[in-house]
Amino acid sequence: MKTYRETFDNGPGGWYGYAEVPGQVPRELDWEPGHLTSRSPWWIDYNHAPPGAGYFHMLFILNTSGPQAEAIKDAGGPNPFIAGGFPIDFTGARVITQSRGELRAQGANVLVLLQSVVEGICSGWVYTAEPFRVDEQWAEQTVTLDPNPAGWTALGSRHDRTDT
Numbered sequence: 549m550k551t552y553r554e555t556f557d558n559g560p561g562g563w564y565g566y567a568e569v570p571g572q573v574p575r576e577l578d579w580e581p582g583h584l585t586s587r588s589p590w591w592i593d594y595n596h597a598p599p600g601a602g603y604f605h606m607l608f609i610l611n612t613s614g615p616q617a618e619a620i621k622d623a624g625g626p627n628p629f630i631a632g633g634f635p636i637d638f639t640g641a642r643v644i645t646q647s648r649g650e651l652r653a654q655g656a657n658v659l660v661l662l663q664s665v666v667e668g669i670c671s672g673w674v675y676t677a678e679p680f681r682v683d684e685q686w687a688e689q690t691v692t693l694d695p696n697p698a699g700w701t702a703l704g705s706r707h708d709r710t711d712t
Contacts, residue, residue, distance in 0.1 A: 552634045556584045562627025563610050564620060566591035574623035600704030612636045638662060643691045651682040658682055660691060672703035
């Protein structure tokens with residue numbers, strides 16, 4: 549089994565965010581050796597508005613297969629996940645983070661989102677069974693992506709996007 553590990557020692561490692569503007573413009577995250585910071589305001593992904601799963605902020609994004617658009621390469625730098633040929637089957641994968649932050653949750657959670665496009669149709673799933681805690685002190689957390697369907701929520705689409 550191959551293990552992907554990003555320490556952010558040499559740059560953002562392909563990770564990026566979206567700017568708070570229409571059109572999903574990739575933006576650089578704040579990088580310092582050893583860590584990456586995502587700050588609001590974030591773009592609001594309204595593509596999954598009710599009757600879909602809801603509105604999303606994507607704090608950290610990593611593409612797991614390529615090719616990558618030039619704007620994504622500019623925002624995230626070289627992507628060792630793609631370059632290293634890591635597997636994209638995340639069944640049972642452990643996602644381990646060392647993080648800290650501030651969050652006025654108001655019912656929101658920090659979750660893993662997996663999304664893919666197959667034959668022109670985008671399908672996304674959020675692992676709702678095990679949210680990440682947001683603490684002001686550094687903490688290591690592990691979330692294991694259990695394949696049990698009860699732990700996953702399909703993103704669905706807003707009323708005018710159900711054909712894509």
